[in-house]
Amino acid sequence: MSLLLAEFRDPETLLDAARRARDAGWQGLDAHVPFSIEGLSEALGLPQTRLRLVMLTGGVLAGIFAYALQWYTAVYDYPLNSGGRPLNSWPVFLIPTFEAVVLGAILSGVVGFLVSTGLPRLNHPAFAAHGFERASQDRFFLAVADPAVDETRLAAALDGLDPLSIREVA
């Protein structure tokens, strides 16, 4: 399937272009930009990411594991009377539990990020586009991967927004 890239000089025009492409009901919309732009995912109509839920789940599970480990070792497997404290000294057990929650959350967040973005992935059709190296510097690309859309239709839809270039890459 072919990939169309339209290049813009500034984020505002890209946002306009993204909204037009979304309103036209095209599929396979994406953008390649050098920094995070507020409102871009809405303009492209991207669904909300559920990564924070993943992080929460990972954190809670790690926390439960850490507390269970402490309970099992300190109460059941190796009970030791330390200055008359209760075997299940829950207030202090919460400290390692908290650290485990953070560890579980960040690990699941980072792994989730890699899985959901498909990175590391060193090659991608977009890299073949001439001038794409500026997508990480100072150019803003709209990407359309819709079999129903060709260069002419894209150019017509972007009329007035004055893209610097419109390219098709395999």
Place this chain on the structure above:
Amino acid sequence: MSAAAQDAGLPLGASYDGMIGIVADPMLQHRPGRHYRIALGLAFLATLSFIGLVTWLFVAGIGIYGNNATVVWGFPIANYVWWIGIGNAGTLISALLLLTRQPWRASINRFAEAMTLFAASIAGLFPILHLGRPYRAYWLAPYPNTMELWPQWRSALVWDFAAIAVYILFSLLFWYLGLIPDLATMRDRARSRRARLVYGVLAFGWRGSARHWQRHDAVYRAMAALAVPLVVSVHSVVGLDFAASLMPGWQESIFPPYFVVGALFSGFAMVVTLAVILRWGLGLQAVITERHFDAMGKILLAGAIVMGMSYATEWFLAWYGGERAEREVLHFEFTGPYAPLYWTMLACNVAVPQLLWFRRLRTGLLATFLIAVAINIGMWLERVLIIWNTLSHGYLPSMRRLFQPTFWDWATLATSFGVFVFLFLCFVRLVPAVAMHDVNKRLHDEQAGRA
């Protein structure tokens, strides 16, 4: 012009490309200068010496240090607390400023995080160094073993192990996640094939996709939100190492917050120190501006005041609590053999920073630099004195003994700086020292605000 436009402290009329050029081009196009190569060579020698010293310590045993049966913690734990304090600030600064939407953060967060990572890693070594049997450090980890033993979860030292381990991992991941888009910029800007290949692999093939940015932002911001309680927990736990004991001068409920503020204070001082050097060394005058030093100066000043109040609270409670041992430790602090150090510490941490009330000194780089160095020294003295004063003057008079640092103590401390400098010098040559994508986002906000 909106208020936010002034706040980022970036030059007006700058371009995205220009900003990236300022940060990336010195790394990609210019060969390192003579000063840099000399500094790198010296730091490398120091790093080798550090490795040699640690090896000798492992061979000869803890006896080569000044640690004795009374002052068991001596230099290594003081160095540990000091380094971890430095290490705490970077992530806290970075995360806190992100969450409070301080636009000037973008210029300083990257190297502050690198500082954290290196300092926390060095800090993590010292508790192992002060063990009589360092090769058994792994006993702190809970794992099923043939001795059928488990860690004592009620011990502050086990909490400390958990906190530091999580914190170092966190710092690494947080730093690298923020770095990925910039590595992609480096890949795209590099001319040589080798640089393109290396940065390309390190950037994981980042292509700035809107989907990727969406997920990057979500995870990065959530991590920042976790960073704040994590950092507070890390240094609170360090404070609990002391406060959970029964020693006079340590068993105080103020210790956890007081350690957190101290960490923030010394860490910010280190950020200022490094910012001055980096700005000069890398020619970042357009990115790290007077505005940044002004803001950081105010935070240092606030830190100095809180530290002063914490010291005063300690003194007051030692007197008001009425316990003899506590009062004696207080008396020992001001009049004992370590008193000159104690007075120097008070001067460096509380008196000297008061100069930052003057705006001219906050924005004057030399003055800020000297004040920041004084704070770093003062905070190191504080860490050392917390250990020496209390341990040298415990409940049992017959056990009272002073700490005499040996050559090996000083050499290990000095060369640990060398390790830090070496890692930092490598960092500034290999990785963008300023978060370029974030600076350009600020620049965009700034220009949008002006339009």
